[in-house]
Amino acid sequence: MTLSTARRRRRVLARFLAAAPLLAAGALTGVPAAHAAAADDVRINEVVTTGDVNDSIELYNKGTVTIDVSGWILKDNDKDHTYKIASGTTLAPGRYRAFDVHDKYGLGSDDQARLYLVDGKTLVDSFSWSKHSDPSWSRCPDGTGDFKQAATVTLGGPNACGTGGGGGGSTTPVAWPGSSSVATADGSKVFGQDLSGLYQEGGVLWGAQNSGKLWRLMRDGSGGWKPDTTSGWSSGKTLRFPGGSGSPDSEGVTLTGAGSAGGAFVASERNGDASGTSRLSVLKYDVSGSSSSLTAAKEWNLTSDLPTTGSNLGFEGITWIPDAALTGAGFKDASTGGAYDPARYGAHSGGVFFVGVEGTGVIYGYVLADSGPYTRVASFSSGMSGVMELQWEPQAGRLWAVCDDTCDGQHRTLKIDTTGSFATTAVYNRPSGMPNYNNEGFSLAGADECVAGAKPVYWADDTNDGGHALRKGTVTC
Structure with missing residues (x-):
């Protein structure tokens, strides 16, 4: 995304949030109303397209304030396919929330995930792909990086951006550390x-x-x-x-x-x-x-x-x-x-x-x-x-x-x-x-x-x- 595109997105978000202050992060939680950048802190963070219950889109809040995402809309590449986020859904700073969209639409091998505000027109974030997740399209680092094929599905938690998803020691499997017999x-x-x-x-x-x-x-x-x-x-x-x-x-x-x-x-x-x-x-x-x-x-x-x-x-x-x-x-x-x-x-x-x-x-x-x-x-x-x-x-x-x-x-x-x-x-x-x-x-x-x-x-x-x-x-x- 170019800088000018990001600026345009923030201006659109600012105008919308000014007209609808209850959408601002914290309007229902007692903290000052959020500005456009706060809403723009909600990112599509992981997409799973392997079918059935695993057709899911995860959101992540990379910002510093809780954001109320009630009524926000998730779409694929078809404007008529919509998933409305339930009332009362909030996203705290640094938290993840995954949404299983398969009952509303399927995520195909050449498709798109798009996040809109409650008007269904103001785009917050999007991600496109040309082949199925294997098993996960994950943003690395969380919330800010580019999408890549990750080896592990981590819906609801940090993305498996390293080779083993946990970091630390070797992730190459080795022999059982004990007797080989049971x-x-x-x-x-x-x-x-x-x-x-x-x-x-x-x-x-x-x-x-x-x-x-x-x-x-x-x-x-x-x-x-x-x-x-x-x-x-x-x-x-x-x-x-x-x-x-x-x-x-x-x-x-x-x-x-x-x-x-x-x-x-x-x-x-x-x-x-x-x-x-x-x-x-x-x-x-x-x-x-x-x-x-x-x-x-x-x-x-x-x-x-x-x-x-x-x-x-x-x-x-x-x-x-x-x-x-x-x-x-x-x-x-x-x-x-x-x-x-x-x-x-x-x-x-x-x-x-x-x-x-x-x-x-x-x-x-x-x-x-x-x-x-x-x-x-x-x-x-x-x-x-x-x-x-x-x-x-x-x-x-x-x-x-x-x-x-x-x-x-x-x-x-x-x-x-x-x-x-x-x-x-x-x-x-x-x-x-x-x-x-x-x-x-x-x-x-x-x-x-x-x-x-x-x-x-x-x-x-x-x-x-x-x-x-x-x-x-x-x-x-």
């Missing part, structure tokens, strides 16, 4: 399909099953796991939303520093009783009783804070990282732009919950207040097309992100870098002795189980291949 770790046909997230708590392995169940597993004496037969756990416990209704599509499970005594936290992507609608939630359960069902004591419904995703492409993994580990590594709070300060959030479990989205591969960090509110403090790409499991390994101070057979069982580790953000430090292939199973769960033993420099790890196979859902291997300590 073995089954459960009895035959114990769980059936849909066993997903895992979390090991000493001699207990917690498992989340998509059918709305939580399992408490005990050691079986031969290196594997079997259902706890006490306190109503023998067939897993049925999960319910607060009030006792619904069936959470439970995909991941984690504990805080308080252990299971402080409750189990489950990531759910939808209500199984309304499976066509996303409900991206973190649910807290008291697991101390003997009832065969568990009703959530709290729900943090994060759906409205996240980009639209397919109802079966939402939260898959969850893990909790203690505040001390984050502050000690210089973690940056994306909601403030400064160093993460736990004291600003009051009572909140003493850490941050990180959730991974299957459909985008983006990881989000949330402070979940005990009283109910939440604050997003991080969003970053895993560097993979999908995230099915997240695990924090405290002994190594690293975050594991795991993809299933979609990515050939790739595992990535991430650490907080000098910018205060998580960056990829290593990319590992699955153990060579393990077929490309649909592994949606992954858990690491603690440092206390290290023997001769290696410790156990476990995978949950959602497909229950060969009648087994759990497998075990090793990783270097």
Whole structure:
């Protein structure tokens, strides 16, 4: 875009905003009315044209004030194809918001994405392409750079402008850092399909099953796991939303520093009783009783804070990282732009919950207040097309992100870098002795189980291949 074109665009925006002050950024949020440049800070930042739910356009606010984009219009190259942004939609500084346009129009191989103000005539930004995204057309750097083909879809988070989307260490996959062989770790046909997230708590392995169940597993004496037969756990416990209704599509499970005594936290992507609608939630359960069902004591419904995703492409993994580990590594709070300060959030479990989205591969960090509110403090790409499991390994101070057979069982580790953000430090292939199973769960033993420099790890196979859902291997300590 030439300088004269940019100036003309700003003059047009200025005239429109002067005539319609409520459109100015902050008019509904109590800050001074925005000038044209503020509205012009909203950029088309990423476009995905691979079809179905992935026909999406992402916007990014590169400015310094919140902008109300209610009623703004997204178009392709056809003037009659329009997508109107919902009322009440705002874009905070440095934030991303993706819009799934496939119900209104498809984005073709030779097409255009255009953003207009509410009049449908005042152009804010546009991008044209001559071939489909592979898989993503991404602006690099975010908000200001040119568009290029990025290797990873990162809708709702920073673009994968580097080779691995996370920066930091090498992004070339290397051999699994442990034994190449794996073995089954459960009895035959114990769980059936849909066993997903895992979390090991000493001699207990917690498992989340998509059918709305939580399992408490005990050691079986031969290196594997079997259902706890006490306190109503023998067939897993049925999960319910607060009030006792619904069936959470439970995909991941984690504990805080308080252990299971402080409750189990489950990531759910939808209500199984309304499976066509996303409900991206973190649910807290008291697991101390003997009832065969568990009703959530709290729900943090994060759906409205996240980009639209397919109802079966939402939260898959969850893990909790203690505040001390984050502050000690210089973690940056994306909601403030400064160093993460736990004291600003009051009572909140003493850490941050990180959730991974299957459909985008983006990881989000949330402070979940005990009283109910939440604050997003991080969003970053895993560097993979999908995230099915997240695990924090405290002994190594690293975050594991795991993809299933979609990515050939790739595992990535991430650490907080000098910018205060998580960056990829290593990319590992699955153990060579393990077929490309649909592994949606992954858990690491603690440092206390290290023997001769290696410790156990476990995978949950959602497909229950060969009648087994759990497998075990090793990783270097």
